[in-house]
Amino acid sequence: MDDPAKSVSKTHAMLEVDADGLWVLDLDSTNGVWVVPAGEGAIEVEPGQRVAVPAGADLELGDLVIQVERG
Numbered sequence: 001m002d003d004p005a006k007s008v009s010k011t012h013a014m015l016e017v018d019a020d021g022l023w024v025l026d027l028d029s030t031n032g033v034w035v036v037p038a039g040e041g042a043i044e045v046e047p048g049q050r051v052a053v054p055a056g057a058d059l060e061l062g063d064l065v066i067q068v069e070r071g
Contacts, residue, residue, distance in 0.1 A: 025045070026047045
């Protein structure tokens with residue numbers, strides 16, 4: 001992944017998929033993790049906290065933005 005600003009830590013976050021959907025866990029990253037559901041405000045993920053990432057949401061890891069789609 002191209003990250004010229006080096007905003008994503010080597011061990012930034014963990015993504016998990018289970019029967020309930022996609023989850024993200026901040027692994028005590030330097031530049032943070034946010035879940036931004038479509039049409040809503042950003043939810044900051046506290047280190048060690050597991051947060052659901054709904055389909056259509058943006059997942060922000062530092063300066064990197066990933067759009068989550070259901071396949």
